[in-house]
Amino acid sequence: MPGKMAVVAVSAGGAETARRVKQVYPAAQLILPEGIKEELSSGASEAGFPGKNCRYFKGGLKAAAGAIVHNYRSVVMVMAVGIAVRVLAPYLNDKIKDPAVVILDDRGDFAVSLLSGHLGGANDLAEELARHLGAVPVVTTATDRREITAVDLVASRLGWEVEDMRQVKVLSARQLKGNPALLYMPDHIDLVKPVKGYVTVESLEELSGKLGLAEGSAEGNAVAGNSGRGASKHEYAGVVLVSNSWQLPRIPGGLPRVVLRPRDIVAGVGSRRGASSHAIVDAIKKVFYRNKKDIRCLSTLATVKEKAVEPGFKEAAGHLGVPLKVIDKNEIALVEHLFYSSPLVKDRLGIGAVAEPCAYLGSSRGRVISSKTAFDGITVALGEAPISCDFGG
Numbered sequence: 001m002p003g004k005m006a007v008v009a010v011s012a013g014g015a016e017t018a019r020r021v022k023q024v025y026p027a028a029q030l031i032l033p034e035g036i037k038e039e040l041s042s043g044a045s046e047a048g049f050p051g052k053n054c055r056y057f058k059g060g061l062k063a064a065a066g067a068i069v070h071n072y073r074s075v076v077m078v079m080a081v082g083i084a085v086r087v088l089a090p091y092l093n094d095k096i097k098d099p100a101v102v103i104l105d106d107r108g109d110f111a112v113s114l115l116s117g118h119l120g121g122a123n124d125l126a127e128e129l130a131r132h133l134g135a136v137p138v139v140t141t142a143t144d145r146r147e148i149t150a151v152d153l154v155a156s157r158l159g160w161e162v163e164d165m166r167q168v169k170v171l172s173a174r175q176l177k178g179n180p181a182l183l184y185m186p187d188h189i190d191l192v193k194p195v196k197g198y199v200t201v202e203s204l205e206e207l208s209g210k211l212g213l214a215e216g217s218a219e220g221n222a223v224a225g226n227s228g229r230g231a232s233k234h235e236y237a238g239v240v241l242v243s244n245s246w247q248l249p250r251i252p253g254g255l256p257r258v259v260l261r262p263r264d265i266v267a268g269v270g271s272r273r274g275a276s277s278h279a280i281v282d283a284i285k286k287v288f289y290r291n292k293k294d295i296r297c298l299s300t301l302a303t304v305k306e307k308a309v310e311p312g313f314k315e316a317a318g319h320l321g322v323p324l325k326v327i328d329k330n331e332i333a334l335v336e337h338l339f340y341s342s343p344l345v346k347d348r349l350g351i352g353a354v355a356e357p358c359a360y361l362g363s364s365r366g367r368v369i370s371s372k373t374a375f376d377g378i379t380v381a382l383g384e385a386p387i388s389c390d391f392g393g
Contacts, residue, residue: 033056160260301317338356367383
């Protein structure tokens with residue numbers, strides 16, 4: 001299910017369509033007006049519709065809309081588009097924070113992507129609902145109508161972060177005029193198939209060549225930003241950079257640059273007994289900083305079972321917003337010869353290393369981009385996971 005979902009209807013007929021949606025997403029919260037409660041109860045089926053996860057609101061929908069917008073990531077509204085627009089409008093902020101909203105008519109004939117089509121996933125939700133309900137999906141975002149994969153849609157589907165949403169709008173506008181964007185993918189990320197509206201480049205040297213920059217000028221940093229002149233008339237719509245690094249290529253001034261931050265780094269961590277969550281988080285952040293890596297690209301904290309049960313590790317993973325992965329010591333034993341082995345750790349745990357093999361195995365045997373670094377009894381290593389991604393179409 002695409003995030004915490006509410007399914008809202010305002011009539012008995014709409015409630016029946018809402019029930020069909022709930023069959024597709026059983027964990028969704030059904031939200032109905034109290035005024036139709038008796039009507040629904042008198043016609044209840046043997047299954048006990050509306051059943052669990054159903055609540056009723058008093059008064060008009062406009063009064064209840066604020067809580068719906070703030071508490072749910074996806075909202076399916078079974079009602080006229082005009083009603084939905086009027087009740088939602090006072091509570092909307094921007095495309096990053098607003099929930100995905102899809103409108104269904106009472107009979108479920110049409111699924112209209114109304115709000116947060118890309119980042120929120122409303123376009124995908126409308127398509128998915130249409131398949132399940134036998135409805136016609138209605139998607140009106142310009143890039144979708146031109147069959148150009150919008151970069152914010154890419155980020156949403158892959159769970160990657162967009163660094164500057166303002167640049168997305170500029171780049172998409174240029175793509176709609178027929179200019180392709182350059183897409184730089186690092187070598188550990190494999191693009192399954194070409195993407196319409198983009199020209200993929202596989203090295204910074206190739207990127208420099210296509211942008212007409214002097215040899216070597218692609219090596220810059222995030223602070224330097226854009227450089228050069230006359231890029232507003234460039235043949236490319238802009239540049240999309242997929243990177244976990246602070247060090248980003250410079251591009252000509254006036255050409256939009258969108259940075260996507262993939263979640264592709266695994267932190268392998270070992271520690272002294274009873275290490276605090278604060279100390280663990282601090283050590284991980286220091287290793288990211290030293291290696292010029294963006295902490296937003298952290299995907300997993302990996303360690304052995306003895307450490308994973310400690311409160312400090314659980315709290316650290318929660319603080320960083322990533323899962324805590326347990327690496328089996330039998331697996332580590334098969335690869336520990338690849339890394340420095342500590343007799344002290346071997347004596348205590350039966351294996352000679354924790355941080356590096358956990359980073360290696362936790363990243364699906366990816367490249368160890370930072371060997372073991374110690375901070376006051378806490379060791380951290382970073383692994384870069386290979387990713388195969390499909391930007392869709």
